[in-house]
Amino acid sequence: xxxxxxxxxxxxxxxxxxxxxxxxxxxxxxxxxxxxxxxxxxxxxxxxxxxxxxxxxxxxxxxxxxxxxxxxxxxxxxxxxxxxxxxxxxxxxxxxxxxxxxxxxxxxxxxxxxxxxxxxxxxxxxxxxxxxxxxxxxxxxxxxxxxxxxxxxxxxxxxxxxxxxxxxxxxxxxxxxxxxxxxxxxxxxxxxxxxxxxxxxxxxxxxxxxxxxxxxxxxxxxxxxxxxxxxxxxxxxxxxxxxxxxxxxxxxxxxxxxxxxxxxxxxxxxxxxxxxxxxxxxxxxxxxxxxxxxxxxxxxxxxxxxxxxxxxxxxxxxxxxxxxxxxxxxxxxxxxxxxxxxxxxxxxxxxxxxxxxxxxxxxxxxxxxxxxxxxxxxxxxxxxxxxxxxxxxxxxxxxxxxxxxxxxxxxxxxxxxxxxxxxxxxxx
Ligand code: NAD
Numbered sequence: 001x002x003x004x005x006x007x008x009x010x011x012x013x014x015x016x017x018x019x020x021x022x023x024x025x026x027x028x029x030x031x032x033x034x035x036x037x038x039x040x041x042x043x044x045x046x047x048x049x050x051x052x053x054x055x056x057x058x059x060x061x062x063x064x065x066x067x068x069x070x071x072x073x074x075x076x077x078x079x080x081x082x083x084x085x086x087x088x089x090x091x092x093x094x095x096x097x098x099x100x101x102x103x104x105x106x107x108x109x110x111x112x113x114x115x116x117x118x119x120x121x122x123x124x125x126x127x128x129x130x131x132x133x134x135x136x137x138x139x140x141x142x143x144x145x146x147x148x149x150x151x152x153x154x155x156x157x158x159x160x161x162x163x164x165x166x167x168x169x170x171x172x173x174x175x176x177x178x179x180x181x182x183x184x185x186x187x188x189x190x191x192x193x194x195x196x197x198x199x200x201x202x203x204x205x206x207x208x209x210x211x212x213x214x215x216x217x218x219x220x221x222x223x224x225x226x227x228x229x230x231x232x233x234x235x236x237x238x239x240x241x242x243x244x245x246x247x248x249x250x251x252x253x254x255x256x257x258x259x260x261x262x263x264x265x266x267x268x269x270x271x272x273x274x275x276x277x278x279x280x281x282x283x284x285x286x287x288x289x290x291x292x293x294x295x296x297x298x299x300x301x302x303x304x305x306x307x308x309x310x311x312x313x314x315x316x317x318x319x320x321x322x323x324x325x326x327x328x329x330x331x332x333x334x335x336x337x338x339x340x341x342x343x344x345x346x347x348x349x350x351x352x353x354x355x356x357x358x359x360x361x362x363x364x365x366x367x368x369x370x371x372x373x374x375x376x377x378x379x380x381x382x383x384x385x386x387x388x389x390x391x392x393x394x395x396x397x398x399x400x401x402x403x404x405x406x407x408x409x410x411x412x413x414x415x416x417x418x419x420x421x422x423x424x425x426x427x428x
């Protein structure tokens with residue numbers, strides 16, 4: 001693995017700077033868009049089950065809300081940093097813009113490891129997060145959602161705390177809620193399915209049959225599981241998936257030559273997306289080191305776990321068979337690897353386009369909550385596929401017309417939309 005450490009916020013700024021030059025944005029606008037408009041850093045004291053108090057560091061960062069209320073998940077992660085949250089908030093702005101939904105970009109995080117917290121400690125942490133932020137959040141201000149190691153239960157505790165504080169019912173203040181409690185059908189599947197709607201359209205436009213392709217995935221959490229489900233449902237073969245093993249503090253790759261049975265793997269994973277090693281061995285899976293997912297002889301690599309996984313150090317390990325990198329995670333590829341991907345002629349389907357299905361469905365959830373009228377799952381997924389396909393086609397068309405790398409084409413479309421909204425509001 002590489003010894004270089006990548007700062008995600010510097011990467012996000014570098015990406016922005018290069019597009020700002022192409023778009024010839026003026027100085028004031030660049031200064032405004034290359035950093036978050038608002039940052040809140042705070043601490044959350046939590047009474048632990050044993051009577052002691054632990055203090056957790058937390059963030060909520062809003063990058064830009066010119067196109068609509070802030071939108072972005074809350075991550076619980078022991079290695080969370082302000083710069084990661086800053087970068088992710090900026091990527092949320094571009095993500096909402098590239099799929100053309102009327103929302104801005106925000107993100108939140110708490111430095112903690114929920115593996116080491118009981119459910120009641122997690123509830124107190126969620127409620128503490130909202131107590132510190134209630135006056136900054138709301139359906140028309142900033143709308144959080146689940147992300148790494150947070151789920152619908154966490155969102156509902158947060159909503160409940162918000163409603164206790166404000167004295168009303170505001171189901172549209174947070175998304176990713178359980179179905180029946182203001183959640184949208186299809187939200188669980190949305191991010192993963194959205195990735196495959198984009199991949200499917202790319203393959204169709206290039207006359208490649210999905211049934212003839214194979215893929216290797218990093219991660220088997222919410223996103224990766226539904227990526228794998230939809231991809232195999234359409235006939236693709238998942239050769240390998242890797243995930244983190246908490247007990248051993250390392251990752252493993254699970255491989256089956258004839259293709260992984262996703263239903264089977266999903267039945268032996270825990271709620272954090274870790275596959276049970278012993279059960280997988282019993283089911284005939286080959287167990288490889290965690291980083292081996294990237295070395296597989298497949299057509300498509302789908303990083304769906306963490307940022308900065310495809311680096312120049314690991315790039316030479318990528319098989320010559322790989323023709324597509326479909327980024328399901330946020331920021332899985334470092335900019336210096338983008339150069340190598342282009343040189344090798346691998347097609348890159350960029351993260352903030354591919355994984356925008358989650359935020360698109362969150363937007364649908366907000367719309368349904370505000371109307372107090374809920375759509376059936378088919379309607380949600382139909383609308384989702386249409387949005388994702390339209391967004392992909394606009395990016396692909398620009399990339400084809402101007403001979404652009406697809407990440408650059410997606411940035412040009414997204415940044416242009418945000419820059420126009422910011423100018424129209426008279427902010428710069
Ligand atoms: P998750 O917590 O449900 O799953 C994360 C997965 O990554 C788990 O399977 C875990 O075992 C695995 N993992 C962790 N460290 C690993 C390592 N070193 N090697 C291999 N696997 C490892 O998270 P998620 O919701 O599936 O999110 C995954 C990625 O997608 C993140 O980058 C997240 O920001 C992004 N994303 C998520 C959503 C969403 O709706 N959940 C939306 C957009 C983007």
